Amino acid sequence: MKNKTVLITGASSGIGLHFSHKFAQAGHNVVLVARSEDKLLSLATELEGNYNIKAHVIKADLAEMGASRVIYEQVTSNDIEVDILINNAGFGLFGEFEQTEIEKEVEMIQVNITALTELSKYFGKEMVNRKNGQILNVASTAAFQPGPLMAVYYATKAYVLSLSEALANEWEEHGVQVMALCPGATKTGFSDTAQLQESKLFQSGVMTVEEVVEEAYKQMAHQKKAVIIPGFKNRMLAGSIRFMPRKMVTKIVRKVQERI
Numbered sequence: 556m557k558n559k560t561v562l563i564t565g566a567s568s569g570i571g572l573h574f575s576h577k578f579a580q581a582g583h584n585v586v587l588v589a590r591s592e593d594k595l596l597s598l599a600t601e602l603e604g605n606y607n608i609k610a611h612v613i614k615a616d617l618a619e620m621g622a623s624r625v626i627y628e629q630v631t632s633n634d635i636e637v638d639i640l641i642n643n644a645g646f647g648l649f650g651e652f653e654q655t656e657i658e659k660e661v662e663m664i665q666v667n668i669t670a671l672t673e674l675s676k677y678f679g680k681e682m683v684n685r686k687n688g689q690i691l692n693v694a695s696t697a698a699f700q701p702g703p704l705m706a707v708y709y710a711t712k713a714y715v716l717s718l719s720e721a722l723a724n725e726w727e728e729h730g731v732q733v734m735a736l737c738p739g740a741t742k743t744g745f746s747d748t749a750q751l752q753e754s755k756l757f758q759s760g761v762m763t764v765e766e767v768v769e770e771a772y773k774q775m776a777h778q779k780k781a782v783i784i785p786g787f788k789n790r791m792l793a794g795s796i797r798f799m800p801r802k803m804v805t806k807i808v809r810k811v812q813e814r815i
């Protein structure tokens with residue numbers, strides 16, 4: 556991979572921040588998208604200074620309808636051609652469904668599903684026309700089963716996995732590779748946002764962003780897998796639950812999700 560332009564949503568922290576460093580370090584230009592403009596601007600200065608690449612900042616709230624179109628128009632009006640799209644921005648929410656705020660959940664669906672779908676469409680169409688490109692959609696190991704106490708989040712990630720695998724199939728013949736990255740619990744700001752700090756899941760060994768991004772980056776270069784699951788334990792879990800009754804898996808997930 557040489558001298559490409561990579562658009563990364565959720566570049567201001569966690570997995571997206573590390574992807575930004577990783578691609579810039581490898582000599583690629585980056586388009587950094589998130590709400591925290593100050594963080595993005597100082598990241599852009601750091602990346603341009605350290606790696607001699609171009610970093611373009613787009614402040615956007617992906618929970619707002621139409622934000623993806625604005626991002627696409629800003630990119631094209633700056634004559635930027637996106638070779639790699641990393642749909643990473645996303646968040647979760649812990650709680651029993653009758654108690655969680657519907658406004659937050661609608662926002663989550665907008666960010667995790669709608670914006671990801673729109674950006675895949677806008678940039679993916681151009682990639683198909685050019686017969687070249689990669690899209691990495693950040694799903695989660697949550698995508699493989701229902702998730703009581705985080706029901707909406709798990710459902711959004713199941714959508715991301717399903718969409719990505721279908722597009723991978725459709726666009727393979729057009730030279731565009733679509734992948735779903737499915738990390739398990741990873742040390743980022745995610746657990747604070749989702750109020751998961753005390754859940755058993757996050758108390759029982761999490762991966763680092765470096766490990767997750769390293770694995771994703773390696774697999775993107777190999778261009779073979781449509782589904783990337785970082786970590787041996789996560790791969791084993793995702794594989795084994797396919798053979799277990801769905802109701803039993805759902806009960807186990809609830810136990811793991813519960814607070815200590």
Ligand SMILES: NC(=O)c1ccc[n+]([C@@H]2O[C@H](COP(=O)([O-])OP(=O)(O)OC[C@H]3O[C@@H](n4cnc5c(N)ncnc54)[C@H](OP(=O)(O)O)[C@@H]3O)[C@@H](O)[C@H]2O)c1
Nearest residue numbers: 565567568569570589590591617645695740741743744745
């Ligand atoms: N950490 C985990 O355990 C884990 C596991 C599996 C999958 N994932 C997935 O990995 C992805 C990245 O999460 P992370 O763990 O790196 O969490 P994080 O540290 O909280 O980062 C989330 C990123 O998404 C951005 N974002 C959130 N809402 C946004 C909005 N409305 N508009 C634009 N950007 C928004 C945030 O930027 P601003 O706040 O600046 O807008 C931030 O850059 C998510 O899709 C998450 O579901 C995480």
